[in-house]
Amino acid sequence: MKVQKVGPRAKLRSSHHSPHNHQILEKGYSETVNSGPGDPGRPSLRELVAEGSFLTGDGLVAYDRNHSLTPRINRDTHIIKVNGSVKKELNLNIKDLEALPQHEVVAALQCAGNRRHTMRTLQKEVVGINWLDGAAMNCSWRGPRVRDVLALAGVESPKGGKQTHVGFNCRSVPCEDDEYFGSSITLDAAMSDEKEVILALQRNGKTLSPRFGFPVRMIAPGIIGARATKWLDEITVQGEESQNVYQRRDYKILPETVQTKDDFLANDGAIWDTVPAMQETLINSVIAYPTQEETVTLDPDGMAEVKGYAIPGGYDGPVVNVQVSGDGGKSWVTAEFVGTATKFSWAIWKARVKLERGEKRFIWSRATDAGGNTQPEMSAWNIRGVGYNGYGDARDLTVL
Amino acid sequence: MKVQKVGPRAKLRSSHHSPHNHQILEKGYSETVNSGPGDPGRPSLRELVAEGSFLTGDGLVAYDRNHSLTPRINRDTHIIKVNGSVKKELNLNIKDLEALPQHEVVAALQCAGNRRHTMRTLQKEVVGINWLDGAAMNCSWRGPRVRDVLALAGVESPKGGKQTHVGFNCRSVPCEDDEYFGSSITLDAAMSDEKEVILALQRNGKTLSPRFGFPVRMIAPGIIGARATKWLDEITVQGEESQNVYQRRDYKILPETVQTKDDFLANDGAIWDTVPAMQETLINSVIAYPTQEETVTLDPDGMAEVKGYAIPGGYDGPVVNVQVSGDGGKSWVTAEFVGTATKFSWAIWKARVKLERGEKRFIWSRATDAGGNTQPEMSAWNIRGVGYNGYGDARDLTVL
Incomplete structure (x- = not known):
């Protein structure tokens, strides 16, 4: 050939x-x-x-x-x-x-x-x-x-x-x-x-x-x-x-x-x-609610609803855990899954997280799969911007 | 059978x-x-x-x-x-x-x-x-x-x-x-x-x-x-x-x-x-010089020598990058490899990192492999304590 x-x-x-x-x-x-x-x-x-x-x-x-x-x-x-x-x-x-x-x-x-x-x-x-x-x-x-x-x-x-x-x-x-x-x-x-x-x-x-x-x-x-x-x-x-x-x-x-x-x-x-061709996906998660620059109104307990998806790394699925932090990683709460994640599927997850009121607040999410892969805070920069799998984040939030 | x-x-x-x-x-x-x-x-x-x-x-x-x-x-x-x-x-x-x-x-x-x-x-x-x-x-x-x-x-x-x-x-x-x-x-x-x-x-x-x-x-x-x-x-x-x-x-x-x-x-x-049986290894790195509770004497530039090994994740080797931080992740320096890492080998790496003088100082290392896997700051806790691949660290250092 x-x-x-x-x-x-x-x-x-x-x-x-x-x-x-x-x-x-x-x-x-x-x-x-x-x-x-x-x-x-x-x-x-x-x-x-x-x-x-x-x-x-x-x-x-x-x-x-x-x-x-x-x-x-x-x-x-x-x-x-x-x-x-x-x-x-x-x-x-x-x-x-x-x-x-x-x-x-x-x-x-x-x-x-x-x-x-x-x-x-x-x-x-x-x-x-x-x-x-x-x-x-x-x-x-x-x-x-x-x-x-x-x-x-x-x-x-x-x-x-x-x-x-x-x-x-x-x-x-x-x-x-x-x-x-x-x-x-x-x-x-x-x-x-x-x-x-x-x-x-x-x-x-x-x-x-x-x-x-x-x-x-x-x-x-x-x-x-x-x-x-x-x-x-x-x-x-x-x-x-x-x-x-x-x-x-x-x-x-x-x-x-x-x-x-x-x-x-x-x-x-x-x-x-x-450099090898990319093949397997990397463990990842993103936050969909809230997103960048949004205004978030806290509930009476001072909590915000957070929701997103997570994708397992390669063949190491399913996603088994997603954690969410409203204080820059000092503490993490465990999200619950909406439905059931399977080996190759994503997980849709939601959580309630405590946030401080003010400007420029942010929320992080961090997923782990059955193979033990956990998202890094940030992944290695590369000129083509591929394979980004740092913590999911919602930045520049205004929290009321 | x-x-x-x-x-x-x-x-x-x-x-x-x-x-x-x-x-x-x-x-x-x-x-x-x-x-x-x-x-x-x-x-x-x-x-x-x-x-x-x-x-x-x-x-x-x-x-x-x-x-x-x-x-x-x-x-x-x-x-x-x-x-x-x-x-x-x-x-x-x-x-x-x-x-x-x-x-x-x-x-x-x-x-x-x-x-x-x-x-x-x-x-x-x-x-x-x-x-x-x-x-x-x-x-x-x-x-x-x-x-x-x-x-x-x-x-x-x-x-x-x-x-x-x-x-x-x-x-x-x-x-x-x-x-x-x-x-x-x-x-x-x-x-x-x-x-x-x-x-x-x-x-x-x-x-x-x-x-x-x-x-x-x-x-x-x-x-x-x-x-x-x-x-x-x-x-x-x-x-x-x-x-x-x-x-x-x-x-x-x-x-x-x-x-x-x-x-x-x-x-x-x-x-x-x-829960699936563990198979593939996870991206990992550890610091061998210095180690926990050691006293480190800085050189005239305020720098310390750091050395360790790093192991790629599964089939995603070789390790392509190790970064070292002496300031809790605010800044990272890129380590150099001693010898050449191959697909399944470890990498031995060394770096010079700036440290502040004082007690309870710490150094982190963070490896990335060719598949884009990067160590998380911490991996998910589990009762058997397996698969730990958070940042390599040397803790409780006394820096003179």
Whole structure:
């Protein structure tokens, strides 16, 4: 199998600054969205944690992040190629996928750049879409397991491979920064019992809508959203990870010594090769009620209601504990869960916390998962502003 | 395959309080050790980070934790059974293991209870051996890969299995709390390219010594030491995790609602079934110079030398960054590494940090790995005091 190398088109451009900078508008594509609760004018974070919202609905609530326009695909003629190091190459259509055993998993999906705004605000400027705390959703996903598809094709050991990966590509739509969107995860993860990697045909019991990847996307619970290729049309078993820009250059936690965009572009981006591609999500929590700069009126006991969501780290879910502090970490109260968190789902939590009246007050949240991962007060700054998982916070509150 | 259930002998006794409470002393066993830098009279933590100590040596430097006495095994007659859901049961001897391709991996091995003393001191009393910060070592391990052994036997899907595990047992020595010591990891982990699970015949280029598991032990980089069965004599492919006490009852991060030993023993220990067995290690760092209650003399610039080690979380290594604070987290300096950290190794680090003169001063360390995991200031308290990975700290310093 020939692995596509990062070519001249694959320079990392400044396309992450704005959610609306797409120049590609071709027949058959609708305009891309790349939006969510973090965008001005988009629905607020608190819709994500509203009553009955354990599964994130449609419409403007769920975040959307693409690196291409949204293709309109004919499900009757759509083909998913299975190739690379396999005994038998396959051309599957949607009916073939439906004929396999269907597997359902509730999983949170989070953009690696969720909470970038917090990193930028509390630490230092970063390069990327200014996501607030809402670039996450929690859905029920349903479709065949990737390993059942690979079993049809028969996996062989790639020649000269260092580590076997399974690539997930959408070749039918050109991207901002590469000829197509591609991602990969390890073969281990794809074949795993516990990791439940699927080709999702449904979200929350309904056929996927175009913005969520119709007719089929990959879903890898515990792994960042950027690997969950939408409009999937190729699965490739290969001896190294995807060479796509979004695997090899974007979505990496660069060292703090990389301070400017020039630094990471220096020497044709040599720094990227020294840093692994992000895969597993990090333990995280955010506060939705109240949010930044709000006025909070205390109840007669001097308490405020606080509510948010929490996401476990990688395969270490479920979230088992969320604590909330109204006094800068001197004391913490344990939140209660609204509903039940599962291994890959988020937890929606609420608590009552004591606050002092005045200006510039703040509240922190801190989650722990079953694997013992606990949020740090602040995570390491990186130029791309990815992987922020410091304490959830609501800042600059006016408390009456 | 018949999975042994937790039987009447398998009650969790109070055997973790003392490192020297063993009643079993039978012919053929030497006295067990269960000791390390955390014990009174044992060598100090700083031997672990001494010059040239990137690989932890023999003698009293390396920690030792067994749940049985140390058996003296004849390597010429020792047999490792491979059974369970396999096409062909095997009886392998050490020469058979030596005849397989040998794989070498440098990996830190850490007791789940490392730093228990810190949890007990900073948070609340816990039940378990009073490990300080030295229940960890970093060694080069060499032996055949577990997956190569399993390939000889041929893995089959266990009947009625929920998740396939590979059990690693030592049946030749009775344990404190069960009839034998057993552990398991997922088949996924055992078969993984990247996880490098081996049957170690050598440590640091030499035949294992009895206290490290002679003639063969399992080593699973990224996973807590309790799964790394010493004196291995059985490998079992099974449809659920090991039913051994040390998998099913010990080494779990219980919820904070479990406040006393009675709580976790209530209803015949029903709480244990609701909590997953610990597997992956958590990002961690400790300070070896200075340590608790020491007197530190500042240099003319008002700076102190600080040195320690850091261990990455699970498969998310290497450690990429260690920061040190002498002012309670208001400012952090970046440590430099002594030598090079690899994916599963620890990092030995040092830094110079500004300190104020006076009593009761303290220093913090905080590590981040390539997966973006950062230590929390404090991790969640749990009755067994396992998985502590709050900031490394040197407390109660007198600074001159």
